[in-house]
Amino acid sequence: MDIGDDFADWDFTGGEIEVLRSKAHEPLMKSRAWKCSVCTCYNDKKSTSCDICGVSQSSFIRYSSPTEIEVDSRLRKCELSKLARSLFSSKPQRLPKLDISYEDFQDFLRFGGPCRAYTAPRSKRSIHIVPFKFDTPSPDDVVSTGLKSAKTFLKVDTLHLTKSQSDAKEKEKKTTSLSENTSANSSTGIEEETKSLSENLQKLNLEKDHAPSKTKKPRPKPQYKPEKWMLTGQEPGSRSQLNLAIVGHVDSGKSTLCGRLLHLHGQISNNQMHKYEKEAKDKRKGSFAYAWAMDESSDERERGVTMTVSVKYFDSKNYHVVLLDSPGHKDFVPNLISGTAQADAAILVVDASIGAFEAGMVGMTGMGQTKEHAQIIRSFGLEHLIVAVNKLDSVEYSQERFDLIKLQLGSFLRSCGFKESGLKWVPLSTMENQNLVARPSDVRLSSWYNGGCLLDAIDFIPPPSRYISNPLILPICDIISSRTLGQLAVSGKLEAGAIRVGSKVIVMPPGTVATVRTIERNGANCNVARAGDNVCVGLQNIGDDQLTSGGTLCHVDFPVRIASILELKIFVLEMSTPILVGFQVEFHVHHAKASARVEKIISLIDQRTGEVLKKAPRMLSGKQSAIIIVHLDREVCVEEFATFRALGRVFLRSSGSTIAVGIVNRILERS
Numbered sequence: 001m002d003i004g005d006d007f008a009d010w011d012f013t014g015g016e017i018e019v020l021r022s023k024a025h026e027p028l029m030k031s032r033a034w035k036c037s038v039c040t041c042y043n044d045k046k047s048t049s050c051d052i053c054g055v056s057q058s059s060f061i062r063y064s065s066p067t068e069i070e071v072d073s074r075l076r077k078c079e080l081s082k083l084a085r086s087l088f089s090s091k092p093q094r095l096p097k098l099d100i101s102y103e104d105f106q107d108f109l110r111f112g113g114p115c116r117a118y119t120a121p122r123s124k125r126s127i128h129i130v131p132f133k134f135d136t137p138s139p140d141d142v143v144s145t146g147l148k149s150a151k152t153f154l155k156v157d158t159l160h161l162t163k164s165q166s167d168a169k170e171k172e173k174k175t176t177s178l179s180e181n182t183s184a185n186s187s188t189g190i191e192e193e194t195k196s197l198s199e200n201l202q203k204l205n206l207e208k209d210h211a212p213s214k215t216k217k218p219r220p221k222p223q224y225k226p227e228k229w230m231l232t233g234q235e236p237g238s239r240s241q242l243n244l245a246i247v248g249h250v251d252s253g254k255s256t257l258c259g260r261l262l263h264l265h266g267q268i269s270n271n272q273m274h275k276y277e278k279e280a281k282d283k284r285k286g287s288f289a290y291a292w293a294m295d296e297s298s299d300e301r302e303r304g305v306t307m308t309v310s311v312k313y314f315d316s317k318n319y320h321v322v323l324l325d326s327p328g329h330k331d332f333v334p335n336l337i338s339g340t341a342q343a344d345a346a347i348l349v350v351d352a353s354i355g356a357f358e359a360g361m362v363g364m365t366g367m368g369q370t371k372e373h374a375q376i377i378r379s380f381g382l383e384h385l386i387v388a389v390n391k392l393d394s395v396e397y398s399q400e401r402f403d404l405i406k407l408q409l410g411s412f413l414r415s416c417g418f419k420e421s422g423l424k425w426v427p428l429s430t431m432e433n434q435n436l437v438a439r440p441s442d443v444r445l446s447s448w449y450n451g452g453c454l455l456d457a458i459d460f461i462p463p464p465s466r467y468i469s470n471p472l473i474l475p476i477c478d479i480i481s482s483r484t485l486g487q488l489a490v491s492g493k494l495e496a497g498a499i500r501v502g503s504k505v506i507v508m509p510p511g512t513v514a515t516v517r518t519i520e521r522n523g524a525n526c527n528v529a530r531a532g533d534n535v536c537v538g539l540q541n542i543g544d545d546q547l548t549s550g551g552t553l554c555h556v557d558f559p560v561r562i563a564s565i566l567e568l569k570i571f572v573l574e575m576s577t578p579i580l581v582g583f584q585v586e587f588h589v590h591h592a593k594a595s596a597r598v599e600k601i602i603s604l605i606d607q608r609t610g611e612v613l614k615k616a617p618r619m620l621s622g623k624q625s626a627i628i629i630v631h632l633d634r635e636v637c638v639e640e641f642a643t644f645r646a647l648g649r650v651f652l653r654s655s656g657s658t659i660a661v662g663i664v665n666r667i668l669e670r671s
């Protein structure tokens with residue numbers, strides 16, 4: 001495919017629809033073009049269909065100057081989608097596609113940083129991120145309003161809403177004036193117009209948001225020197241912590257697998273297990289008994305669906321393993337993103353039953369949950385993945401079925417950037433306790449499988465690296481309160497540095513200095529916590545309106561940056577809707593979420609080399625890489641990926657699907 005030629009046909013700079021509609025250009029255009037009666041843009045007379053909306057020239061040749069109502073009704077007759085109508089966009093099949101192979105994803109995801117580690121503060125702790133009601137708008141919306149804390153804690157209301165709302169309005173005003181200014185610019189000829197528009201936009205951005213005179217010069221950072229107590233290593237005899245995200249298609253058996261592992265390691269007593277079985281049977285959900293160990297809320301148990309990320313732990317031979325049982329349903333992917341932000345490695349649970357594996361691969365849109373979860377895991381830089389091929393009992397422990405799954409899913413995982421050496425394939429049945437913590441006893445499996453069990457595969461994962469000698473960074477996952485922690489506490493994983501009781505920390509935003517009152521790790525009080533630990537930190541000298549999930553506790557001299565205008569390097573996942581300038585997306589970074597607008601598409605880039613393939617492309621579609629600028633409706637804690645990876649990985653979502661993954665290339669606005 002000749003990429004250049006194909007793209008030339010569809011090349012417009014962002015905002016061109018406004019420009020093409022401008023009456024000022026009509027005389028020039030009229031001389032060499034036909035006017036589309038739908039979107040009113042002018043096309044080359046050789047074109048048989050409209051470059052903007054894709055409608056054929058002949059369909060409307062008899063019309064002139066249609067009214068909006070006429071346009072709408074004609075488009076409806078044309079069977080264009082609602083979105084296509086609203087955007088005057090081209091028909092999907094006509095979108096040019098770059099010939100970028102999925103191997104390119106591998107290079108893109110080579111941002112993959114070293115693994116991190118983590119401990120859960122208490123065995124019964126859950127990251128209850130989204131209180132879900134099926135009659136409320138959408139979990140994606142709900143997640144932004146705050147993360148629901150563990151059952152064992154009382155949730156503190158996030159009183160930040162009013163501030164965020166006013167901030168959002170402020171940003172909206174800015175954006176409106178920006179686009180007004182943009183559309184006001186005009187010159188003669190399409191090329192000149194698009195060029196000047198692009199320059200103006202750049203100028204506006206620079207002048208409005210990044211003018212040197214308006215930007216405070218960051219004061220030179222003092223050299224960070226960790227204190228001696230921060231660096232003291234692990235206590236003798238204690239295991240390293242391994243934070244394991246359990247992901248996979250809905251109903252693939254994730255919670256059952258976690259429940260089984262906990263029971264087999266004595267974390268759930270026989271009495272407790274008996275109780276779960278009885279309660280599950282009473283609710284006619286007998287098969288969910290093990291899942292109930294993880295799904296503790298009544299909503300989750302009632303529906304048999306995990307909605308939040310549950311955190312439980314057990315000790316293996318090499319690790320203190322923290323299980324992060326994630327929801328599999330597509331509605332709860334934002335929770336999965338927030339939970340997986342803390343993982344060192346992952347188990348991807350696949351349902352081997354006939355039809356279920358296929359649904360996980362293809363889904364409704366061609367991108368099933370198994371694929372989406374695998375991509376999210378890889379985009380977090382995780383390199384070690386155990387693929388647990390579950391429910392093999394339902395296919396008589398067929399080796400052929402296992403091999404087929406390994407073949408099909410394996411090629412997709414490699415295309416995501418997982419190396420063969422980072423993948424471990426484990427056939428099992430959690431229901432029949434086959435190959436979980438010991439060699440399989442069922443001859444139908446043991447006759448052809450000689451590899452290790454799931455527990456061996458977990459112990460085989462190399463120890464994660466930690467940023468202990470960096471300044472403190474603790475992204476806030478949840479805001480909690482308890483009798484032992486006090487009225488104001490936060491939970492989360494220390495991404496870098498260390499804290500101890502009595503330490504001063506700066507809470508970003510708003511930049512208030514607070515004092516660490518208590519620290520809890522693994523459900524017990526401790527004096528010091530270091531990078532990799534998952535802790536609850538009780539704070540004093542701070543108001544509850546100054547704490548918000550998605551915020552960050554930092555070293556007082558080294559606060560992380562907060563910003564709302566970011567330059568991102570993204571990789572667009574398979575999707576049905578093209579990304580255009582002005583596109584509204586949901587922006588995710590660590591535990592923070594914000595609404596965002598695609599302000600500018602700077603360039604289409606080569607995945608491997610980073611070389612600019614095209615400047616200011618009109619739109620982005622699946623499997624393309626690009627540099628874009630996004631404008632968030634509120635400021636979030638963020639760092640450039642090159643500076644600190646954990647705060648520089650981003651996800652863009654729209655209409656309930658992850659549409660792009662990427663990194664923060666530059667922070668364009670700094671508070």
Ligand SMILES: Nc1nc2c(ncn2[C@@H]2O[C@H](COP(=O)(O)OP(=O)(O)OP(=O)(O)O)[C@@H](O)[C@H]2O)c(=O)[nH]1
Pocket residue numbers: 248249250251252253254255256257287288291304305306307326327328329390391392393394428429430431432
């Ligand atoms: N036959 C069979 N059924 C299983 C196996 N593992 C789990 N199940 C059943 O699959 C159903 C779903 O199990 P869960 O553990 O809730 O699945 P999940 O992936 O956690 O579900 P979500 O978190 O809601 O996505 C339950 O009825 C389980 O009993 C297995 O190995 N074999």
